[in-house]
Amino acid sequence: MEKKYVVGVDLGGTKIYTALVDLEGNVKNEIVIKTEADQGEVAVLNKILNTIDTVLNNVDINEVAAIGIGSPGPLDVENGLIVYTPNLPFKNFNIVKPIKEKYNVPTYLDNDANVATLGEFMFGAGKGTENMVFVTASTGIGGGAIINGKLFRGSTGNALEIGHMTVMKGGPRCGCGNDGCGESLGSGTAIMRRANEAVNSNAVTSLKDYSEVTAKEVFAEAEKGDRVANEILTNALSYLGITVANIANTFDPDMIVIGGGVVNGGDIVLETIKQEVENRCLRSISSHCRIEKAMLDGKAGMLGAAALAILETK
Template sequence: MYYLGVDLGGTKILTALADEEGNLLERSNVETEAAKGREVIIKNILHSIDNVLDNSGVNRSEIAKIGIGSPGPLNSKTGVIYETANLPWKNVPLTDIIQEKTGLPANLENDANAAARGEKWFGAGRDVDHMIYVTVSTGIGGGIIIDRSILQGKEGAGGEIGHMIINPGGPTCGCGNSGCMEAMASGTAIARMGREALAEDKNGIIAEMSGSDPEKIDAILIANAAKKGDQKAQEIYNTAGYYLGIGMANLINIFNTEKIVFGGGVMKDHDLLNDSFMESLQENALQTSLKQVEICNAELKGDVGVQGAVAVAMEDILGK
């Protein structure tokens, strides 16, 4: 039998066919066309599935299951997407729809949990039972593997590590709260600190690189400024690393996990975070649990979403 993984994103849908070992045999990459609304998005998902089947010559009857990774919040148990920032729909029973239209069983999982399952079974978590996948990009997301199973919670909303409050009264987060890890250590947080630095110093490297335009400041620009030796930019990364260390220390204490696997755009510049992050971890985690954990990078890179969706499809073989 074969498995289908669908990585549903705000701009693209990446669908892949996998064998029983999870090897990706065929892919299709189509536009989501999110702005065109619900029916078009669904049509495009189905189209990407058809592409993969047509190109591979694999028959629909040979597909055991479809796994879908989608932005949330969503209910992985009922297969309903409540709402997503980048897709113009609400309360969509996506699992039911896909099952009905394809005649195949399907599973839905939020994208961070799907990515965690991908890394667990096919990436950096292969050899461990306990693992936390953390993605640091615009936001901070995560998926938590305990005894080889994903932590879903009552209705599949578990794993929201980015909104752990670690600095009460701190900067406001996109979620509306203050001082979440996401507000302290994400790409968005780094950019915010960069804009604050620009407001304070109109003549530094950050001002030069951005043409003094706050809109041009993002985490990458600050990373480049730091690499050029800008002290303020380095401090920003140190601050982000410090708070990321606190967040991870908290997770290490709570989960006694074996591996923390980092993905996401900001972690490409993790050299900049590294010293302050590791210092913060040493300072803030309980030593018993800290000694048992390994910190490493994600292995699946750009494929993590679709490989995660494949892991979701393969639940009956691999476990949750």
Template sequence: MKNYVIGIDLGGTKISCAISDLEGQVISQNTVPTNAHEGDVPVLNRIIGSVETVLRDGNISIDMVKAIGIGSPGPLDAKTGIIITTPNLPFKNFDIVKPLEEKFNVPVYLDNDANVAAIGEFMFGAAKGTENMVYFTVSTGVGGGAVVNGKVYRGNTSNALEIGHITVLPDGPRCGCGNLGCLEAVASGTAIGKRGKEAVESKVETTLKNYENVTSYEVFKEAAAGDAVSIEIIDSCLNYLGIGVANAIAIFDPEMIVIGGGVSKAGKVVFDKVQQVIDKRCFKTMAESCKVVPAGLGTDAGVIGAVALAILESK
């Protein structure tokens, strides 16, 4: 019986690999450094080695494995299994699926890390039991994923839910992508940190000036301590995040919105403000039927999401 799946979380600094049963219970897990500078084939071989390790540690034969799921930074093409390019991995137009399928003779599924996180939350995290959910990750950038009618939604070029690049302020600041006023340009951790730095460099009075380097972490911290400028920055940025979430509710009418990523760790201040914007901007029925909650999976979210991808896709 094929009662197990393997999940692989590909990251710029480490590769995590886990073997799990079909309920997401991890049997064995292995983490190795990526050593991206060594190039694509050595990294691929390290992935293969990691898979062999979890099989051996879990005392499970590959014949008992139903599927392998891989979460990777993008852009990538989930349909063809090709990693197009990523800033911190050595893969350029690299077919990661085929060599693993050939090696292990098991179906292999690839998806980007935001989708994988969404699937993880849907199957084993905060959104367990829902049919329609949207996942936001708010950290350096803003990304997302959606499960609609019980299935992950990828779109035509595997780029669906580039929710960080919807325009929420048409004449707002320039985003890294080139557009003006993207959600990511006004509501990411980077955006919060940037506005903190601008305050430090200006004449305004703010306790942010006590820091050598200002990131969103310091802005949240000083806002909590009562610094008026920090409070204003946080409130403004979270207002835009709330607009992004409210727009997702108007479009998806989901049962749940899950927010993960570094910024979400600030907790109550984030969720209170987002809820306030939703209550102001959304239709009442939709706002009331949609729960907005923090991500439920912890530090292993990446590898658990990859496990969930393997289970969902091989159903």
């Protein structure tokens, strides 16, 4: 029977988003449910199986080419294991085997940054490129790379941990233990940290009008003209831009796609990144490399998992 579909599963700490998708990326059936991670690994696995059953409703399983799963890491992709992840109950848990056995369909696993990269490459902003890097900036900074049309995973599956490139010697301490990582200077968390430092100083800023300040309030107040908020934002975005410029110089890609919560902060985000790329990259690279906003937003993980299933079975 002709294989017309794949199933994409976006496993997250708060929700599971599963869909039946055709080979062009059109969603046929979809469902989103709460993960309720505190119920434990067997309960969460059963929830995943239930979502797959739901989207397969009325579809012959013989028409399904493969199932793809995107999960936070670290993972052991080769053996289908979720090694450990802070927001999910799995510890060295084989997530692939029970799914593969139940449906008798090839099943693939990869980390959320890699599947989002595949999603943008196949169905989003990066469609039609050969060499593309995806950069996601929200609480952290991560990414993935497509080289010559294929996902580049590195030797241990951890390639493109781009948030941990050092961009300032002796800079702020990062969650990874290093100091001066791009993530500690250019992420949403970095914006929030600096904003709260300003609130607790004697600086004059409208950020003090809020009971709680996150990156969102900094974007809002900068837009209204608050000088302190604007300084915090342009500083952080320029470090994000430095990270992107370093990637452009390293990979010489056709396109760098920027996703994650930070990119929704308005035109200032892409403008600042483009300026840093312009200032810091070799002309031959910057004149070719397009910097684009990600297109798939909340569907990136699910469509990326579908893209993983399609590409792995090709």
